[in-house]
Amino acid sequence: MPGPLDVVRADWPAPPGVHALQTTRAGGDSGGPCAALNLGSNTGDDPDRVAANRARLRAALDLPAEPAWLRQVHGTAVVDAATVGGAAPEADASATTQAGVVCAILTADCLPVLFCADDGSWIGAAHAGWRGLAGGVLEATVAVAPRPPSRLLAWLGAAIGPEHFEVGPEVRAVFVARQPQAAAAFRPGQGDRWMADLYQLARLRLAALGLTRVYGGGLCTYADVARFYSFRREPQTGRMATLVWRD
Template sequence: MTSLSVTQNVFHPNWTLPDNVGVAITTRAFGNLAVHVGDDPAAVLLRRRRLERELPLPHSVVWLQQRHTSNVLSWPFKTTIADAAYSSQPGSVCAVLTADCLPIFICSSDGKEIAAVHAGWRGLADGVLQNALKKFSTESSGLSVWIGPAIGPDAFEVGQDVFDAFVSNQFKTSHFFEPNGDKWLANLPGIAELICRQFGINEITQSDECTVSHSDLWYSWRNEKAAARFASIIWRK
């Protein structure tokens, strides 16, 4: 069962939030929002402006240059090279672009701290989610997490290098890998949830949306080599 509700071409997670925080996820029907994938830059910019008007957002989105790193920026940003954004400022907007990787939202119970995380397997293994969580001054018991549409555990076939990258770290993640011939099927949403629980967070909501099996809604690089990305946005009102 999905934890999403749709309004036009934007999804709103069925996730309990403070009144001063908003979240939204665009679908493929809204169109590509990434400028680095070969789309017409002018068309992308028009979609971005339309998105800011329709939500409406309190501030223009400062889009990250995502490179599968573990870097986390604090708003307002002095650079844009990172794979997660954190803010404790009113009127701020944090956003990530994905097409199989995990989009993750983090919010404090009082709505004063928010973050958006882009976590592919490499970023997740290298600690991007942990680094984002460390930005929060709120105790872990006062944080909630939403794990968005991404490639699911039945679709994400990986090699031994990915298995080794996870099982060699401090988290016990081997049970999130199922043998599949000489490959593995990896459960990235499950690993992300484990990391959050290791931090003492209990309020975790999974979208249960697979970008591969539900490619009518989401862009999926693995499924179709789609030169497009959808956006996951969280903001303080």
């Protein structure tokens, strides 16, 4: 029998009725490299086990609806989570003003970012690996909010940390060309490589929009083998879900 679910609760001052968390790898039916609570359907895992894990997630968290799963492609498309049903749409962010709708992002090193309006009227979730960050997925998500950025909160879930996220010089160049201050989010690695801080890069992008109430950050998926999946650490692995919904 699977053990209990272990989740990371968002440590942000969200208004009453807004719920936000990230799953870990504990508490599911999957085995092998995807053990145990794999929620990703494109991981090579047994589809029946993934379906069982998703059903367990919904029951254990008493979710109001099936999460609005997306087919993530490291892009910038944002969909209305209330319209997601059946086949997952190709998108890397979702948002909604409707109660009882669950925005969901799947990750295994990329940065999941949750949003809410400070009056609880709007929520959103974005999948922000370096390509999505560089492409503007956070900006695209904030753009669909019915409140200005100053009225929004953001929470950064677990992602690969700056001690382990090595990238090439072309990645650094993309970010610095857009924001010169992004240079502070990179430190020299071996040879021409750089160690990148996804958390800092996200905070810089959000601050440029006027969204400064940003929480979370600091949990490293690569370093915490027992708790998190990490694609960089194990190319065949499962996926965690980061969820936000409102009553």
